[in-house]
Amino acid sequence: MVGLFYVAFQVFTVDNVPGLFFAYAAGLVLGVGGPLVHVAIVQRRSLAELGFTRQRLPETLVLAVVLASIQAALTLPKVGFGAPEEWLPLLGMALAVGAFEAVFFRAYVIAVLEPTIGTIGAVAASAGLYAMYHVGYGMTLGEMTFLFGLGIVYVVAYLTVRNVLVICPLLTPLGGFLTPRPPGRSRCR
Amino acid sequence: MPLIAVLGLIDILGVMAAIVFLVRRWQRRHPVELAAPAPAR
Numbered sequence: 060m061v062g063l064f065y066v067a068f069q070v071f072t073v074d075n076v077p078g079l080f081f082a083y084a085a086g087l088v089l090g091v092g093g094p095l096v097h098v099a100i101v102q103r104r105s106l107a108e109l110g111f112t113r114q115r116l117p118e119t120l121v122l123a124v125v126l127a128s129i130q131a132a133l134t135l136p137k138v139g140f141g142a143p144e145e146w147l148p149l150l151g152m153a154l155a156v157g158a159f160e161a162v163f164f165r166a167y168v169i170a171v172l173e174p175t176i177g178t179i180g181a182v183a184a185s186a187g188l189y190a191m192y193h194v195g196y197g198m199t200l201g202e203m204t205f206l207f208g209l210g211i212v213y214v215v216a217y218l219t220v221r222n223v224l225v226i227c228p229l230l231t232p233l234g235g236f237l238t239p240r241p242p243g244r245s246r247c248r
Numbered sequence: 249m250p251l252i253a254v255l256g257l258i259d260i261l262g263v264m265a266a267i268v269f270l271v272r273r274w275q276r277r278h279p280v281e282l283a284a285p286a287p288a289r
Binding site for chain 2: 080096103
């Protein structure tokens with residue numbers, strides 16, 4: 060998966076948009092489909108263990124709006140919203156990446172690792188893997204250190220209600236606007 | 249070009265939603281069988 064992202068952004072780059080798109084799309088779909096198939100079909104566990112549940116829905120939605128409001132206050136003022144063709148693709152990408160990250164780095168890592176290494180270990184693993192996967196976007200060590208902290212925030216938010224709706228589609232896609240980057244490098248986190 | 253990008257990314261979200269739908273349907277059709285109770289001694 061990280062290999063596909065690396066191929067998309069470091070090999071194809073914006074000089075080859077179809078190649079970039081298909082490599083990236085394949086990575087995202089694999090990142091969502093893989094965990095779902097592994098947990099639900101191979102392990103025969105409920106999708107509720109991946110945060111796909113209506114349980115705790117009211118508190119989930121309230122927390123999602125509160126956290127997203129804070130995130131929006133931090134990120135959106137820095138975004139120069141121009142014509143829709145400038146920010147609409149970014150919004151679409153942020154939603155797709157946000158869905159992948161919520162399912163893979165929070166729900167899946169917690170569902171698989173928490174029973175064996177405990178909650179704290181699973182939180183650390185979630186944040187660590189989240190930071191490391193950004194190597195596919197060509198990020199530096201300093202940026203990945205920041206993302207480790209951000210990964211802890213996101214996974215703790217998820218663990219509070221164990222429902223993916225608390226982090227996606229509001230919180231993590233808004234995080235994608237945290238550091239606008241030049242074309243060719245993902246602006247999504 | 250931007251429109252194509254948006255449609256493409258909506259397409260990705262659609263595929264993700266389809267995966268969730270198919271996995272849910274698979275689970276409904278293949279319910280986990282409860283373990284048989286241990287025989288009384």
